[in-house]
Amino acid sequence: MLNRVILIGRLTADPELRYTNNGTAVTSFTLAVDRMRSNANGERQTDFINIVVWQKQAEVVAQYLQKGRMAAVDGRLQIRTYENRDGQKVRVAEVVAEGVRFLDRGEGGNSAKSAPTAPSAKNSPPSAPSKRQDFDPYDDPFADDLPPEFDEELPF
Amino acid sequence: MLNRVILIGRLTADPELRYTNNGTAVTSFTLAVDRMRSNANGERQTDFINIVVWQKQAEVVAQYLQKGRMAAVDGRLQIRTYENRDGQKVRVAEVVAEGVRFLDRGEGGNSAKSAPTAPSAKNSPPSAPSKRQDFDPYDDPFADDLPPEFDEELPF
Amino acid sequence: MLNRVILIGRLTADPELRYTNNGTAVTSFTLAVDRMRSNANGERQTDFINIVVWQKQAEVVAQYLQKGRMAAVDGRLQIRTYENRDGQKVRVAEVVAEGVRFLDRGEGGNSAKSAPTAPSAKNSPPSAPSKRQDFDPYDDPFADDLPPEFDEELPF
Amino acid sequence: MLNRVILIGRLTADPELRYTNNGTAVTSFTLAVDRMRSNANGERQTDFINIVVWQKQAEVVAQYLQKGRMAAVDGRLQIRTYENRDGQKVRVAEVVAEGVRFLDRGEGGNSAKSAPTAPSAKNSPPSAPSKRQDFDPYDDPFADDLPPEFDEELPF
DNA sequence: TTTT
DNA sequence: TTTT
Numbered sequence: 001m002l003n004r005v006i007l008i009g010r011l012t013a014d015p016e017l018r019y020t021n022n023g024t025a026v027t028s029f030t031l032a033v034d035r036m037r038s039n040a041n042g043e044r045q046t047d048f049i050n051i052v053v054w055q056k057q058a059e060v061v062a063q064y065l066q067k068g069r070m071a072a073v074d075g076r077l078q079i080r081t082y083e084n085r086d087g088q089k090v091r092v093a094e095v096v097a098e099g100v101r102f103l104d105r106g107e108g109g110n111s112a113k114s115a116p117t118a119p120s121a122k123n124s125p126p127s128a129p130s131k132r133q134d135f136d137p138y139d140d141p142f143a144d145d146l147p148p149e150f151d152e153e154l155p156f
Numbered sequence: 157m158l159n160r161v162i163l164i165g166r167l168t169a170d171p172e173l174r175y176t177n178n179g180t181a182v183t184s185f186t187l188a189v190d191r192m193r194s195n196a197n198g199e200r201q202t203d204f205i206n207i208v209v210w211q212k213q214a215e216v217v218a219q220y221l222q223k224g225r226m227a228a229v230d231g232r233l234q235i236r237t238y239e240n241r242d243g244q245k246v247r248v249a250e251v252v253a254e255g256v257r258f259l260d261r262g263e264g265g266n267s268a269k270s271a272p273t274a275p276s277a278k279n280s281p282p283s284a285p286s287k288r289q290d291f292d293p294y295d296d297p298f299a300d301d302l303p304p305e306f307d308e309e310l311p312f
Numbered sequence: 313m314l315n316r317v318i319l320i321g322r323l324t325a326d327p328e329l330r331y332t333n334n335g336t337a338v339t340s341f342t343l344a345v346d347r348m349r350s351n352a353n354g355e356r357q358t359d360f361i362n363i364v365v366w367q368k369q370a371e372v373v374a375q376y377l378q379k380g381r382m383a384a385v386d387g388r389l390q391i392r393t394y395e396n397r398d399g400q401k402v403r404v405a406e407v408v409a410e411g412v413r414f415l416d417r418g419e420g421g422n423s424a425k426s427a428p429t430a431p432s433a434k435n436s437p438p439s440a441p442s443k444r445q446d447f448d449p450y451d452d453p454f455a456d457d458l459p460p461e462f463d464e465e466l467p468f
Numbered sequence: 469m470l471n472r473v474i475l476i477g478r479l480t481a482d483p484e485l486r487y488t489n490n491g492t493a494v495t496s497f498t499l500a501v502d503r504m505r506s507n508a509n510g511e512r513q514t515d516f517i518n519i520v521v522w523q524k525q526a527e528v529v530a531q532y533l534q535k536g537r538m539a540a541v542d543g544r545l546q547i548r549t550y551e552n553r554d555g556q557k558v559r560v561a562e563v564v565a566e567g568v569r570f571l572d573r574g575e576g577g578n579s580a581k582s583a584p585t586a587p588s589a590k591n592s593p594p595s596a597p598s599k600r601q602d603f604d605p606y607d608d609p610f611a612d613d614l615p616p617e618f619d620e621e622l623p624f
Numbered sequence: 625t626t627t628t
Numbered sequence: 629t630t631t632t
Binding site: 313314315316317318319320321345346347348359360361384388389390391403404405407 | 469470471472473474475476477501502503504515516517540544545546547559560561563
């Protein structure tokens with residue numbers, strides 16, 4: 001059925017990139033999403049929402065986002081159940097991101113981390129840096145398999 | 157910041173209507189939302205997502221929805237933390253619904269529960285039954301305070 | 313940037329399947345989406361929104377949906393400009409659907425058109441009918457290239 | 469039925485604030501929303517989407533947003549039909565915004581226009597400037613009628 | 625556990 | 629008619 005979540009918030013910490021046993025990249029981070037209304041005491045309230053990103057975007061996110069950065073996430077809400085070390089069933093909610101937009105650096109583009117040293121041992125960023133000045137991590141990872149709606153005229 | 161969730165699924169049980177200490181109506185239910193893709197074994201997977209509805213819609217939902225019914229929910233994702241009886245902090249995710257649509261009865265309208273007896277002691281349904289044949293619970297609760305965009309011409 | 317549209321409504325007519333010069337399938341239809349609030353005169357108002365679906369889903373939609381059916385569309389809003397036969401520039405808005413859900417037949421599944429004759433000359437439906445009883449047109453077209461988030465364990 | 473649109477883009481021009489005959493404030497502007505994928509020639513494509521905002525938010529938007537600013541819009545897609553001066557029926561699509569977020573000034577807050585002179589003859593901004601340092605135009609206009617879900621404990 |  |  002339908003399951004769509006759209007969020008804008010700030011990373012509470014640097015994203016963490018890991019790999020599954022199959023070698024698939026997965027990045028996770030937490031987004032602090034301020035509620036649009038304060039409570040009766042005028043206190044701002046915030047939802048801390050866990051985000052998971054897979055594959056190419058996982059690596060782009062790990063490379064370009066860091067703590068405090070603002071991002072938009074477009075994905076689906078997933079409830080995962082696992083057993084913790086006490087044998088108790090724990091339910092966690094997370095948003096599986098299909099798209100992640102970086103929102104507060106540059107004007108329409110995104111600048112990479114300064115990265116004087118390699119970002120992380122597990123992180124293998126694309127060796128050839130993007131030649132596009134306004135490199136767009138939401139866009140590029142799929143540039144090879146462009147679907148027809150971006151490429152073909154409508155026949156009507 | 158932005159926080160928007162849209163779901164379509166089926167109620168796993170009848171909704172539960174309660175009241176806060178202030179007398180505000182709150183209804184909760186769980187929506188079974190099938191993932192759009194089965195896993196590698198061809199098994200259908202489902203996310204069970206808790207929904208909370210407030211005020212007038214709480215009463216409408218409690219009156220018109222029941223176990224197995226299909227509904228669309230439009231709201232925001234909230235992460236609530238509370239202490240359980242063991243003194244442990246528990247985080248629960250729930251969707252605070254701003255709109256709930258009933259999807260699988262009638263053609264565009266919604267029929268009420270047959271309700272031979274009162275639905276519940278705590279439930280005080282509107283005493284005057286809606287005269288509109290195709291009563292629409294998403295719409296009606298707010299018919300009194302119609303905002304201008306439903307009522308006025310654009311000045312351009 | 314972000315562009316996300318979610319709609320539920322009814323088809324105003326049977327969907328039309330066409331092909332681009334490249335042979336890509338494209339289906340278009342109009343969704344009647346009732347506004348959630350009537351106007352001051354109590355008249356229900358409706359937005360008629362054009363939808364475009366590409367590739368495999370185009371054929372599934374053309375085969376399974378027809379006039380009057382209820383559907384959910386998840387996509388993006390596109391403003392297309394073209395010149396009409398009078399040489400005037402015309403702007404049309406349409407929603408490019410990434411997902412289409414069929415909402416008012418069966419319980420979670422969808423039944424095919426009875427289709428005693430071929431639906432249309434241009435329509436070439438999959439010759440082998442789906443063996444799954446509860447065939448799900450939102451899901452199936454992509455069953456071959458399952459992304460890891462439906463198939464692999466999270467490494468944390 | 470359900471009708472939800474979420475957009476992030478940049479204003480192509482300063483917003484225009486007008487008033488209906490009833491004196492209701494309405495602001496309109498166009499959002500340039502870049503598509504997430506370039507076309508086959510590598511050209512970035514953009515949808516120019518008209519936005520309409522009503523009442524208090526209309527005035528806040530007119531006061532705080534201007535050409536080039538990035539904003540997130542959460543609303544519904546409306547197709548309006550009117551007759552132009554040639555007597556032809558014209559259909560226009562616009563997004564009626566329920567929420568507008570300002571995205572590229574400050575860190576979580578928003579700064580007002582410098583506004584050495586009054587922004588516009590028709591614009592009557594609130595005479596008392598907000599005392600909150602990090603004034604949030606998405607939030608504040610409704611601070612008086614706080615719904616219970618921002619103010620009350622859940623009874624479970 | 626948390627962001628500005 | 630268009631934004632970065």
